[in-house]
Amino acid sequence: MLSAGQVLCDRYQLQKQLGHNAGRPTWLAMDTQTSPPTAVVVKLLAFNPQMQWDELKLFQREAQVLKNLNHPRIPKYLDYFSVDDVEADLEASSIDNENSDKSNVSGLPWFALVQEYIPGNSLKQLLDQGKQFKENQVRHFAEDLLNILIDLHELSPPVLHRDIKPSNLILGEDNQIYLVDFGAVQDKAKAEGVTFTVVGTSGYAPPEQLWGKAVPASDLYALGATLIHLLTGIPPSQLPQQRMQIKFRDKVKIEPNFANWIEQLIQPAPEKRLSTARQAFSALQSSLIPHHNQIPAQHSRRYVDDRYFDNDSGYGCGCLALLGIIGIGVILMPAFFWAFGDSSKIKQSEAKQYIGSMNRAQQAYFLEEGNFTDNIGELGLGISTETKNYTYSIHATILSSIHYSVSRKADLKSYVGGVFLGDAEETGELTTFAILCETKDKGTNRPPSPIVEDGMVQCAPGTESVDGENDRGIFLGEDWELVDVSANYAKAGEYTQALDTVETITEEGFKAKALQVIATELVAAGKPNQALRVTHSITDDSIKSKTIDAIAPYLTTATEYEQAVDVAETITNKLVKAKTLAVIAMELAAASGYDQALPIIEKVQAIALQLTDAGDYTQALRVTYNIPHDSIQSKTIQAIAPYLTTATEHEQAIQVAKTITDYQQKAKALDAIVRRLVATGNDERAVQIAQTIQSYYGGKEKAMAAIEGYKR
Known part of the structure; x- marks a missing residue:
């Protein structure tokens, strides 16, 4: 050794x-x-x-x-x-x-x-030594970590840490906080259903990460769970949960606004959390710490104080007060100049920063959702569509998203950014490229969008690349313009010409996108049968699934539902296939009742059982999560539970069981998991789960007795 x-x-x-x-x-x-x-x-x-x-x-x-x-x-x-x-x-x-x-x-x-x-101690070491962190210390940790996450998440593509916890946070001898151990890092978001590597630590990892999915808000959940551990001294996995959310408020005495903010971080559903680190920082500053009045900097701040240690008098010394004044000055400086009518450059910096942030957020959105959004709010940046000096808007298509910052003042330049779908040469997969342009002249006219010629995107005449970046343009690939042509034919109702154009596209990812546009236009025209036939030709599982999802609400006849199932059955990825079948089943159940949808639901269950037989229990549980029927979902969990071995698999099963709405079916599923926990020697976790179904066991004493019975 x-x-x-x-x-x-x-x-x-x-x-x-x-x-x-x-x-x-x-x-x-x-x-x-x-x-x-x-x-x-x-x-x-x-x-x-x-x-x-x-x-x-x-x-x-x-x-x-x-x-x-x-x-x-x-x-x-x-x-x-x-x-x-x-x-x-x-x-x-x-x-x-x-x-x-x-x-x-x-x-x-x-x-x-x-x-x-980095010489120092991890926060876990300090907790193990009995260190009790005060509220103001924990707030400062939160600020500094959010500044780090802002920088990581706003890279292009975003970098997700995926394992934030006290042991990965070092309080250095210089009194700075450091983020370490990037062993779970994800350097680009993966499309749902493509990657299933499970990383993170139970208690700190959010529910979606147990399924191999991570978004920027996943790091915020882990941050929230870490802050709870620091405040309570109790690992989050040992705290009670209600509807999958950690309950901690009765364990601490902190300002209600701070507790509310933390609860926004640890929402089980990622769409209900604060969605970006910058948004979380702004919410923390605005609601909790009026004496700071800072915004996140582009680069992390360096501190010279000992504010992480106990200091009941706040900052406590003259140099720190001066630091606070300097911090406020940095933020108030633009307002100071504006008040005296100075510096258009400072006003223009707002527009450049906002468009750059919109570009990065749109790239992250595409990588997660597989499409662009034209809703500024869905980017989670907190950017208003109208400020004192600029108006902001988005125009999104299947191939690109153009972001406008139009000046409201004659003495200011305007800006336009764009995120374009392109071909990553090293992998042959679709990826995204961003460009940011500013107008050469000042004025209130909307700037022209970046142009694409011969597969190259560049700033349009009358605009130029910001800071000289991408002056020569970005090569998107020759197929990009063919997809654009095909999409325009489809939107004009010329479907034959659209399909003929698709045949000339060589890259499969672009071809799949073009077929998706045609299918979407067909279903909008009231032709779901034709839309499904086009969808059948899509070779990309994720795009095919999303297309079927878009068509499913418009199906009306038994023949159309059967056709949709047949197309879904051609999806090779079992999880993606199961999710797609579940969507069809739910639409049919809503239209005709669950009896009609049962055969499709049973197909989803069959996939879960096939994966169980193959020993892929994580995938089996992911499929089970999508079963839209309490009894079948419960029975599937009961079938999988005896094979689970790892703590991660146990936690995944518990999370799936908790989604069952019928209490008796939920209790049966959890009972099977408790039995497996006992069989694998996890008595403590077994007791915790048994207590969540007290009416089934009759309280803690009967839960303990049941567990002893399992052992016998």
């Missing part, structure tokens, strides 16, 4: 082990090739036959994302390497070979990630 004194890669001398996860040790080391030698952190991953491939992919993704990040509150990436023969490497480099037991590592390849070392 690895031991202090050994040298890896002829450079990094191991000093002390910091983390003890099996197969994933973390060491404090000295970089011997710097002068003087500097302390670094070396994270190691042993690749072995028992490892799941996703573990290596996540480790490599962490290294790649960190390499491209440059943030003062995230330890810097320094190096990444692999050691093909650990035993040979250690024999050659070890200073103290006689203390090395190499029996466990011989012949195994290892991967190593080297980062900057």
Whole structure:
């Protein structure tokens, strides 16, 4: 095994082990090739036959994302390497070979990630030491972490951490908070139904993350759960829940507005949460801390105070008061200049920042939803359609979303941004590209949209790229214009010409988008049969599913429903197929009753059971989540429960069971899960779940008695 004194890669001398996860040790080391030698952190991953491939992919993704990040509150990436023969490497480099037991590592390849070392303690270490955090300290943690998340989430594409918790937050010796361990990072949002890697930590991870789905609001949930742990001293997994929401208010005495704000972060449904870090920061500032009056900066702030530690008198010293005044000055400066009629550049900076934010938010929206939105509110930025100096609007199509900032004053320039669907050359998949242009002249006219010629998007005549970026344009691919032509034919009702144009498109992703437009236009014209025939030709599972979802509400006859089921059956991804069948079943049930929809619902159940037989229990539970029938959903959970082994699988099953509305069916499903928890030695969690169905067990005492009965 690895031991202090050994040298890896002829450079990094191991000093002390910091983390003890099996197969994933973390060491404090000295970089011997710097002068003087500097302390670094070396994270190691042993690749072995028992490892799941996703573990290596996540480790490599962490290294790649960190390499491209440059943030003062995230330890810097320094190096990444692999050691093909650990035993040979250690024999050659070890200073103290006689203390090395190499029996466990011989012949195994290892991967190593080297980062900057941040001296300090994790918040979990402080909690374990009995540290009690006060409300003002926790607020400051929230502010600083939101500033980090703003920077990460507003990258293009967004970077999601996906594992925020006290052990991944370091309070440095410089009194700064640092975000560490990007082992669960997601460097781009994946379309629903494409990726199912489950990451995160139970109690801190939101419900959607248990299903492999993550959005920027997922990090906000984890932040909220972390703040609750700091305030209560109790891990969120040990706190009671009501309707899947953590209940904590009776455990703390904090300002009601602060508690309300935290509750907005931990809403179980992501659409009900504060949706972006910037929105969460603004809500926190406006409702809780009037003495700060700051907005999130583009780069994280650096502090020189000791405000994280107990200080009952607020800031407490003159230098901190001055810092507060400087902070207010930064924000009030634009208003000061405006009041005296100065600097159009300051007014224009609002428009540039807003359009840039709309571009990034629209990219994230597309990656999550598979389409663009023309509703500013759905971007979750809190941007008003009209401010003192500008009017904001969106024009979204199947291929692009154009964002306008039109000046309301004759002495200001206007701005236009755009997010365009394009072809990622390295993967051959559809991706998005953004452009931001400003008018060359001042005035109140709406700026022309970016233009696309020969597959290249660039600023239109009369406008220019902001800061000289993308002066030469962005190449979208030759198929982009063909999709545009096909869409225009479809909107004009010329469906044959639209389909003929589709045949000339080479990239399958663009072809699927074009067919989706045609199918959507056909159903809008009252031709669902033809729309379904077109949908049958779509090869992309996600786009085919979304198209069927759009058609389903317009189906009226038994033949049309059967046709829709037949098209859904051609979807290869089992989860996507199940979700699509569930949508058809719900539409049929609403129109004709559940008896008519039962055969379709049973098809969904059959998929869940097939996945169970194949040993893919997470996927089986995801499918079960979509079954729109309490009794069938409960029976499916009962069928899956005896095979569950991991804590994540147990939690997934519990979350699915809690969606059942009929109490008796819910109790039966939870009972099966409790039995499995007991069988796998998780008595504590079994008692917690048993208590949630007290009327079934007759209270805690009977729950305990039932659990003892299971053991016998």
